[in-house]
Amino acid sequence: MNEKITNLLMYLISKNAVTMDGSINGAVACSVRSTLFAQVAKLLKGADFRLVAEWAADETFFDRGFAIYAAYNHETDYLIVKSELHFADSAFPTITKHFPSAYLLERKIESLMGLNPAGHPDLRPWIKHEDWPEDAYPLRKSFDANIKLPRTDGKYKWIKAEGEGVFEIPVGPVHAGIIEPGHFRFQAVGEDIINLEARLGYVHKGIEKRFEGMPWQDAVKLAGRVSGDSTVAHTAAFCIAAEEASGCTPPERAQFLRAIMIERERIANHLGDIGAICNDTAFALLNCQFSILKEKMLRTNQAIFGHRLMMDKIIPCGVSVDLPANGKEAILKEIEEIVPEFERLVRIYEDNPSVEDRVYGTGVLKPEIAKELGVLGFVARASGQATDARKQRPYPPYDRFISDISVLSSGDVHARAWVRIEEVRDSIRLIKEMLRELPDGPISLEWKKPLPGQSGFSAVEGWRGEIVYWVQCGPDGGINRCMVRDPSSMNWPAVELSIRGNIVPDFPLCNKSFNQSYSGHDL
Amino acid sequence: MLKILYQIFRTGIVTEKLTPAEEATVTIAGANLEKEVERRFKRSIAIRLVDSGSCNGCEVEINAINNPIYNCERFGLSFTASPRFADMLLVTGPVSRNMELALKRTYEAMPSPKLVVAVGDCGYNGGIFGCSYASLGGVGKLLPVDAYIHGCPPSPSQVLNGILKAIKKI
Numbered sequence: 001m002n003e004k005i006t007n008l009l010m011y012l013i014s015k016n017a018v019t020m021d022g023s024i025n026g027a028v029a030c031s032v033r034s035t036l037f038a039q040v041a042k043l044l045k046g047a048d049f050r051l052v053a054e055w056a057a058d059e060t061f062f063d064r065g066f067a068i069y070a071a072y073n074h075e076t077d078y079l080i081v082k083s084e085l086h087f088a089d090s091a092f093p094t095i096t097k098h099f100p101s102a103y104l105l106e107r108k109i110e111s112l113m114g115l116n117p118a119g120h121p122d123l124r125p126w127i128k129h130e131d132w133p134e135d136a137y138p139l140r141k142s143f144d145a146n147i148k149l150p151r152t153d154g155k156y157k158w159i160k161a162e163g164e165g166v167f168e169i170p171v172g173p174v175h176a177g178i179i180e181p182g183h184f185r186f187q188a189v190g191e192d193i194i195n196l197e198a199r200l201g202y203v204h205k206g207i208e209k210r211f212e213g214m215p216w217q218d219a220v221k222l223a224g225r226v227s228g229d230s231t232v233a234h235t236a237a238f239c240i241a242a243e244e245a246s247g248c249t250p251p252e253r254a255q256f257l258r259a260i261m262i263e264r265e266r267i268a269n270h271l272g273d274i275g276a277i278c279n280d281t282a283f284a285l286l287n288c289q290f291s292i293l294k295e296k297m298l299r300t301n302q303a304i305f306g307h308r309l310m311m312d313k314i315i316p317c318g319v320s321v322d323l324p325a326n327g328k329e330a331i332l333k334e335i336e337e338i339v340p341e342f343e344r345l346v347r348i349y350e351d352n353p354s355v356e357d358r359v360y361g362t363g364v365l366k367p368e369i370a371k372e373l374g375v376l377g378f379v380a381r382a383s384g385q386a387t388d389a390r391k392q393r394p395y396p397p398y399d400r401f402i403s404d405i406s407v408l409s410s411g412d413v414h415a416r417a418w419v420r421i422e423e424v425r426d427s428i429r430l431i432k433e434m435l436r437e438l439p440d441g442p443i444s445l446e447w448k449k450p451l452p453g454q455s456g457f458s459a460v461e462g463w464r465g466e467i468v469y470w471v472q473c474g475p476d477g478g479i480n481r482c483m484v485r486d487p488s489s490m491n492w493p494a495v496e497l498s499i500r501g502n503i504v505p506d507f508p509l510c511n512k513s514f515n516q517s518y519s520g521h522d523l
Numbered sequence: 524m525l526k527i528l529y530q531i532f533r534t535g536i537v538t539e540k541l542t543p544a545e546e547a548t549v550t551i552a553g554a555n556l557e558k559e560v561e562r563r564f565k566r567s568i569a570i571r572l573v574d575s576g577s578c579n580g581c582e583v584e585i586n587a588i589n590n591p592i593y594n595c596e597r598f599g600l601s602f603t604a605s606p607r608f609a610d611m612l613l614v615t616g617p618v619s620r621n622m623e624l625a626l627k628r629t630y631e632a633m634p635s636p637k638l639v640v641a642v643g644d645c646g647y648n649g650g651i652f653g654c655s656y657a658s659l660g661g662v663g664k665l666l667p668v669d670a671y672i673h674g675c676p677p678s679p680s681q682v683l684n685g686i687l688k689a690i691k692k693i
C-alpha cells in the first residue's frame with residue numbers, strides 16, 4: 001500500500017469513520033457508514049484516485065439489507081469502500097458529483113437494484129427500457145428471474161436541442177452492418193453534430209442475475225460470454241476474482257498460458273479493428289489485408305487451443321488445455337509470418353493521404369475529459385491516460401513481464417488506431433518472452449469453493465481495457481452476487497462527447513475507432 | 524501507390540475452397556425452404572443480420588465469412604443494410620426482451636418470401652442465457668425459423684456451410 005492510501009485510511013480510522021473489511025479479497029477494503037459514502041469519495045477524488053466501479057448487492061441472505069460498493073484505484077492500489085444500508089433503507093448519497101464516471105453506474109444501480117443515489121442529477125432508467133414495469137428490480141433477491149414481465153407504455157425522455165435549423169437523426173437499434181444493436185440520437189445543424197445521446201441496453205440478457213446461484217464451473221462459461229470478442233480476458237477476470245475469494249492460486253504454467261491467450265486475443269482484435277477503421281475511411285484494401293492476418297491467428301488458436309476464440313479454456317484454478325508438443329514452435333512460426341506482413345501494412349497506413357485525411361483530428365477525446373470520465377484501455381492511452389491493469393495490478397505473470405504501453409495525447413481516431421498498432425508490437429514481444437520462460441508443471445489444481453461470505457475482486461487488462469469482477473460467495477457456497485464491469489461501461493460516454501463538432505458522416509468512423517462492446521455494457 | 528500494388532500482388536488470391544472438414548450442424552425447421560429458394564432466389568441471396576442479444580461472439584465469425592479467405596460473396600451471399608432488400612434474416616442471440624420489438628419489426632419490414640436462419644446455440648434455445656425476464660430463449664419463440672446453425676459460436680465455415688445447407692445449394 002502506498003503512503004497516500006495508508007495515511008488516508010489511518011485518518012479515517014482515527015475519526016472512527018471506517019473499519020477494515022476482511023471478507024473482501026483482492027483489494028484493500030473498508031466499510032464506512034452510508035452517510036459518509038460520498039464524503040469518502042470526495043476525499044479520494046482530492047487524493048487523485050480514479051473510480052473503478054460502483055455497484056450494489058442484495059445481502060438479504062446474510063440477514064442484512066443492501067450494500068453499496070465503490071472501487072477506486074491510485075497507481076498500484078485498489079481500494080474498495082463498502083457501505084451497508086439498513087434494512088428497508090434504499091437510498092445512499094450519490095458520488096456522481098465527485099466522479100462523473102459514476103453517472104451511468106448509478107443509473108444502472110437505480111434501475112436494476114432499486115436503490116436511490118440521492119442527489120443524482122439524472123435518474124432516467126438505464127438498461128431497463130421504458131416499457132418495463134417501473135418496480136421491476138431484477139437484481140433484488142425478491143425478484144423472480146423466470147417471470148415474463150408485462151410491457152407498459154413508458155416514454156424515454158431524450159435530451160433535446162432546439163433552435164433554428166437544429167434537426168434530429170435517430171439511428172438504430174438495428175444498424176447497417178454486422179454489429180451489435182444500440183440507439184443513437186444526433187442533433188445536428190447541417191452536417192455538424194451538436195450533441196449525441198446513446199441509449200443502450202438492447203442486448204441486456206440478465207447476465208448478472210443469471211450468475212446468482214449458478215454452479216461455479218458454469219459461471220465461468222457465462223463470464224466467457226459477457227463479450228464474446230473478449231472472452232479470454234473475461235474468463236480470466238472471473239477466475240481471478242473467484243480464486244481471490246477462495247484463496248487458491250493456479251499453478252505458474254497456467255498463469256503463463258492465461259497471459260499468452262490474453263495477449264493473443266489482444267493482437268487478433270487489434271488487427272481486425274485497425275483494418276475496420278481503414279475500411280470506414282473507404283480504404284478496403286487494408287481491411288482485407290488485416291482481416292487475413294486476424295483469420296490466421298484465429299486458425300492457430302483453433303489448432304493449438306481447440307477454439308478459434310479460445311472460449312472456455314480458462315477454468316477456476318488453472319487452464320483446461322496445455323500447449324501441444326509443437327505449440328511453442330507453431331506460435332513462434334506464426335509470429336514470424338505475421339510480423340513482416342503487419343509492418344508492411346502499417347507503412348501503407350502511414351503513407352496513405354486519403355486515410356490520413358480522415359483519421360487525424362477526427363473524434364477527438366481531450367485528455368482532461370478522458371481523465372474525468374475515467375476511460376480505459378487504448379481509448380485512455382490515446383488521450384494521455386497511462387492506465388493499464390497489467391501495471392496497476394500486476395497479477396502474475398505480469399509482475400515479471402511488464403507491458404510497455406505507449407501513450408499519445410491527441411485523442412483522435414488516428415491516436416486510437418496508432419496506440420493499438422503499438423500494442424500489437426508489444427504483445428508480440430510479451431508472447432515471445434513468456435514462451436521463452438514458460439515453466440513446466442501442472443496446468444490446474446483442484447478448485448475449492450470460497451467460504452460463505454467471502455468475496456474476491458479482480459482487474460484484468462483485456463484488449464478494450466481494464467475488466468473488473470467482484471464475486472461474492474453466498475451462505476450456501478454458491479454465487480450470491482457477481483458484478484461485471486466491462487471497460488465499455490466507462491468508455492461509452494466518451495464516444496458521445498468525442499463526436500460533438502464532427503460531421504454526421506464521420507460517426508461510423510469515430511464509433512469504430514472506439515469499438516466498445518454493447519453486450520459487455522448491457523449485460 | 525507502389526507499396527499498395529506490391530502488397531496486392533504478393534498477397535495474390537487467398538480465397539479458399541470450402542472444405543467439408545467442418546460439417547455444420549444444422550436443424551432444418553422450415554418446410555418451404557428448399558422450394559422457395561429454388562423458385563425465387565436463384566443464386567443470389569441478400570442477407571440482413573440482426574443481433575438479438577448475442578454476446579458478439581457469433582458476430583465475430585459472421586464478420587469473418589466476409590473476409591477474403593471465406594469470401595461469401597462468391598456464393599451469391601451478400602449482406603444488406605436494409606431489411607427491404609433482404610431475402611434472409613440471419614439472427615444471433617437469444618432474443619433479449621429489449622430487442623424483441625426491433626427484431627419483429629425488421630422481420631415485418633422484409634418482403635415475402637423470406638427466410639429466417641438462427642445462428643448459434645443462443646438462437647436455438649437461449650444457450651447459456653436460457654430463458655428469463657430478459658431473454659426469450661431462442662429465435663423460434665418469436666419468428667418462424669427455417670433453419671438453425673448450431674455452435675457457440677459456429678466457425679465461419681460452419682456458418683457458411685450452414686447457410687448453404689439451409690438453402691440446399693450444395
Ligand code: SF4
Pocket residue numbers: 225228576577578579580581615616642643644645646650651674675676677
Ligand atoms: S451462441 Fe455463443 S457465441 Fe453465439 S452469441 Fe450465443 S453465447 Fe455468444
